[in-house]
Amino acid sequence: xxxxxxxxxxxxxxxxxxxxxxxxxxxxxxxxxxxxxxxxxxxxxxxxxxxxxxxxxxxxxxxxxxxxxxxxxxxxxxxxxxxxxxxxxxxxxxxxxxxxxxxxxxxxxxxxxxxxxxxxxxxxxxxxxxxxxxxxxxxxxxxxxxxxxxxxxxxxxxxxxxxxxxxxxxxxxxxxxxxxxxxxxxxxxxxxxxxxxxxxxxxxxxxxxxxxxxxxxxxxxxxxxxxxxxxxxxxxxxxxxxxxxxxxxxxxxxxxxxxxxxxxxxxxxxxx
Numbered sequence: 001x002x003x004x005x006x007x008x009x010x011x012x013x014x015x016x017x018x019x020x021x022x023x024x025x026x027x028x029x030x031x032x033x034x035x036x037x038x039x040x041x042x043x044x045x046x047x048x049x050x051x052x053x054x055x056x057x058x059x060x061x062x063x064x065x066x067x068x069x070x071x072x073x074x075x076x077x078x079x080x081x082x083x084x085x086x087x088x089x090x091x092x093x094x095x096x097x098x099x100x101x102x103x104x105x106x107x108x109x110x111x112x113x114x115x116x117x118x119x120x121x122x123x124x125x126x127x128x129x130x131x132x133x134x135x136x137x138x139x140x141x142x143x144x145x146x147x148x149x150x151x152x153x154x155x156x157x158x159x160x161x162x163x164x165x166x167x168x169x170x171x172x173x174x175x176x177x178x179x180x181x182x183x184x185x186x187x188x189x190x191x192x193x194x195x196x197x198x199x200x201x202x203x204x205x206x207x208x209x210x211x212x213x214x215x216x217x218x219x220x221x222x223x224x225x226x227x228x229x230x231x232x233x234x235x236x237x238x239x240x241x242x243x244x245x246x247x248x249x250x251x252x253x254x255x256x257x258x259x260x261x262x263x264x265x266x267x268x269x270x271x272x
Contacts, residue, residue: 003059003060005228005259005264006043006048006052006063007063007255007258007259008062008221009063009064009254010065010225011066011088012068013073013117014073015072015116016115017117017120018117019117021118023243023245025076025080025106027246027247028076031247032080032084032086033084034248038060039059039060040060040062040255041059042061042062042063043058043061043063043087044063044087044150045089045150045152045195048196049219049235051231052219052231053231060259063089064081064088064089065090065091065221065240066091067091068091068093068134068154069090069091069093069096069097069135069140069154070115070134070135071113074103074105074139075112076115077148078148078149079105079106079108081149082107082146082147087149088150089150089196090140090151091152091153091196092186094155094156094181094182094185096130096134097135097137097140098134098135099131101138102142103136103139121133137189137190140189141190151186151192152194153182155179155199156179156181156185157181159174162208171207172207175207175208175211179197179211179212179215183216195218197220197221198221199221199222204222218235220236220237221240222238223242224240225239225241226271226272227268228258228261230261241254241258
């Protein structure tokens with residue numbers, strides 16, 4: 001049967017260092033528990049495409065998305081997704097992914113690698129210490145093979161070219177190169193050829209859309225949350241809601257509103 005609205009949830013970190021962009025491991029487990037009890041089925045890229053095309057999907061679909069590709073996604077989110085038999089979509093900044101063997105994760109027991117809150121993670125990235133905070137290609141491969149995460153593009157450098165370059169032609173060329181490098185890295189490292197792209201900071205304009213579509217990206221995810229995802233809509237505008245460190249009623253309400261055609265629309269109108 002066709003669902004009328006699709007909640008697409010946005011995560012960044014799952015870690016003990018709780019903050020505005022971080023869900024604690026306990027709350028993430030509670031969120032997955034609630035989704036399972038409430039009868040929700042997480043969709044991957046194929047199911048998401050089916051929904052927008054109006055094809056049958058499970059009665060209560062949901063999409064879990066993660067931005068950037070932090071190490072804590074592997075350490076804490078990956079084993080919980082495996083335990084629940086659920087899949088999420090991870091949008092990786094391919095230029096930040098590191099080399100080396102997989103590190104331990106929470107599903108294995110034993111000592112775990114250190115993880116960081118978002119502010120310190122950003123500081124370490126700016127200092128060039130990417131391996132301390134980002135996943136390695138081997139970890140992305142392990143998650144993909146386990147079925148816990150699909151891997152998609154979040155560009156190669158996570159650059160807002162509209163803030164870097166004033167000349168429109170130079171901006172378009174830089175963005176095209178950035179997206180092409182991301183696509184090449186995913187193909188070479190993981191044998192992934194995806195038409196899903198998540199914009200850095202959720203930003204896009206008409207030039208961004210033209211460049212992405214010319215390179216074969218047709219499902220474009222933003223951070224905007226004040227619209228609903230409905231069958232037949234333009235897949236260049238996929239809206240996501242940040243669930244944050246919620247559990248219980250607060251989390252359930254967030255998911256329910258994002259998936260309800262009437263009350264969700266009224267809520268978004270009120271928020272706007």
